[in-house]
Amino acid sequence: MSKSRSRTVFVCQQCSAESPRWGGRCPNCGAWNSMVETIESSVGSASPAGGLRGQPEAITRIAADSFRRVEVPIDEFNRVLGGGIVPGSLVLIGGDPGIGKSTLLLQVSGVLARAIGKVLYVSGEESAHQIKMRADRLGANADNLFILAETNLNAIMQSIQDVTPSLVIIDSIQTVYLDELESAAGSVGQLRECTMALMRLAKSSHIPIFLVGHVTKEGAIAGPRVLEHIVDTVLYLEGERFHTYRLLRGVKNRFGSTNEIGVFEMCNEGMVEVPNPSQVFLSERQGTNPGSTVAVTVEGTRPLLVEVQALTTATNFGLPRRTANGIDYSRLLLLTAVLTKRVGLGLSNQDVYVNIVGGIKIAEPAIDLGVALAIASSFKDVPIAPDLVAIGEIGLSGELRRVAQVEKRLTEAAKLGFKRCLLPGSIDDTRLARSIGIETIGARSVAEALEIAWSNRF
């Protein structure tokens, strides 16, 4: 059987059956929409080294690649990468449309072109002229920054070999295509084959490549989710459309810790670093209003103070509403249930709204106590003392559970002028608190924490 290099087959993602033609339904297992076009020569060879057959080697005899990271002179970006760009790494940067992916990467391209040498920015979405106008606005012009408006991946890879840049940006992976495949750019088959081709190029040439990937509201199919296993590092740029703050978050990193965040503000001049996010997130706080508390979360290695706002109002008709902005909806349901059952707050005929100020999303349960206090404070219409912060996860029986990295949280709170911290009794450490310069008050349950909060008010 002779194989031509460019032959493609459609492979079922459920049962791996192959078929020469696309079909809406797998002829073997009957799964719908599971046939994905694949270049035959690469079927079954997901080897990042390019499908070359390797020989087993004793691990002690393998030379450790002592790579040197390329530091990006934008701290907030550098930290999320784990301290710099690793040579030959493939990094995916995902985010909603219009969130600022191209802006951030063009800025990174500009500073790196000035700092380390040639950078090739490939765009399939905008013309070279448009990119030039943006670069003017962002101050990202540099002699070493090369722009290529192209979508044919073979042509792009040729250019990369010709230019031999120190960094390549592909904006976006959804717009590029390999002409060996029949499927359209952006289809799962194209996304996978293109990403694998770029992976091989990155590994063999040691040139780091950044891919921009769109996340669609509908979910996985066209989004970069299918690419997450292939690439080395996955970063997401998040934020609310109508807020100016943007969070860059690491979700996967083969070369560093994940869950680091970088905070930026979207301005006219582009993405401006926010080195002191706690201060910024609290800047509009009016501490004397009922329903407002400050919680301390840790994102990666960074403590972050955020204002939690809650509002409760009597339900007009029907079922009470719960609206969560910035925290998980089911977490809000759980917290209102605990407040109703374990503390005895009459929330079952109240609408409850919770919002994290600044448009940031927090998944960490350590903010539970802050959320619960905010809801209770709004319900009773009694403010919480403005110099108090709250830390603690809440369990189903209303107990307060320990959280990690307490010292970091207390230090950040003290730095921003908070005088007292409510926290789980099991981690109330007077010596630590004194050395940091903040008073800690331990509570075993939400009910006890609420009592303390009320008795402590001015």
Ligand SMILES: Nc1ncnc2c1ncn2[C@@H]1O[C@H](COP(=O)(O)OP(=O)(O)OP(=O)(O)O)[C@@H](O)[C@H]1O
């Ligand atoms: N002249 C301008 N001044 C200030 N902000 C601007 C200007 N032009 C665009 N923006 C901001 O930049 C955002 C678009 O940023 P960018 O193009 O980097 O996003 P993106 O994530 O690459 O979007 P896409 O998914 O469309 O490629 C706009 O939503 C807008 O807020």
Ligand SMILES: [Mg+2]
């Ligand atoms: Mg863009």
Ligand SMILES: [Zn+2]
């Ligand atoms: Zn099948």
